[in-house]
Amino acid sequence: MLDFAVLGLLMERARHGYELKRALGELGFWKVSFGSLYPALRRLEKRGAISAVSGTGRRKAYQITDEGLKIFDTLLKADPDASETERAFQIRLAFLGHLPRERRVQVLEGRRTKLSTNLKSAREILIDARSNTENQDRYRLALMEHAMATTESDIAWLDGLVAAERGVASQN
Amino acid sequence: MLDFAVLGLLMERARHGYELKRALGELGFWKVSFGSLYPALRRLEKRGAISAVSGTGRRKAYQITDEGLKIFDTLLKADPDASETERAFQIRLAFLGHLPRERRVQVLEGRRTKLSTNLKSAREILIDARSNTENQDRYRLALMEHAMATTESDIAWLDGLVAAERGVASQN
DNA sequence: GACGTATATATCGAATCGATATAGACTGGT
């Protein structure tokens, strides 16, 4: 998924490693390490998805190639499987604008469904935990409750995004 | 940190691997993989922190040893360094009840401070992104905004936990 | 022009993931 993210960022313009790391961090959910990023760049270069265009000083800027564009497109269009991670979803979301509206809504609703399912089982687990004398630890319960509240808020946020897509019929 | 979590769960009672995986997942934040868990169990066994007590059928239940108790205690009391992960904090929180109230409040407030700092820089980045013609992508901005909102809600939650600690003077 | 700080690339070992293999235990249907 890091490869997907890197390609997505390079779609806009050429960037060097450090800049990619910063950009990913600024999206707010992934402080990727150098130990992940630089190997990823070499991986992508070896696959012919990106190519180095030397920058000032020590910098090595990379630009996406035609092959890279093809790979990005494939990853973008692949429909997210059920086991997709929180992080994978967020990366997908960061580049969702590249998909047509109809597909965007599909992705958002797929995620919504998954979170709803998670929430339902979390509720059951919580009820169980509360009625279980052994699991009465205050902080454990607080963690579970907070995780649920966060999921609920995520769902509401997704609903907002879907509503925005449906409301703005003139776009795309 | 997985070692810490495993030891913490084994503090209550002996458990086998599958059960530990389930219990960690039910806390709501970590669906640990078998590829992490089983090696971790062997790691801990080799260190003498846990010992196998055979269960029914294929099960291998583990119990915490005296050495394990010592290790858990050390990890529990170590003050969380600034670079501590979201996940590491949550594990710490799950076992926070083992610390005296004064220390619990310290841990919560330390986390609060860190989140506040994150939030401040996120705000700056967002302002920057909005005034940057290049970064106008709707979904990117939505991601950043949602991440901020989630952090704000996390802070409020921490405040609630601290208030609960301070309010209940009779406990511990 | 020396000094400290921010920028930038690189690499190592260890932890973790995701997928897969294997097999025992329980359940329901015939």
Add this chain to the structure above:
DNA sequence: ACCAGTCTATATCGATTCGATATATACGTC
């Protein structure tokens, strides 16, 4: 009684990612 299917459970593999550290360049400032 037996077989099929599903759930439980342990184990292992290769690839990814992390966290720490090393090193070098650019830049401001005194």
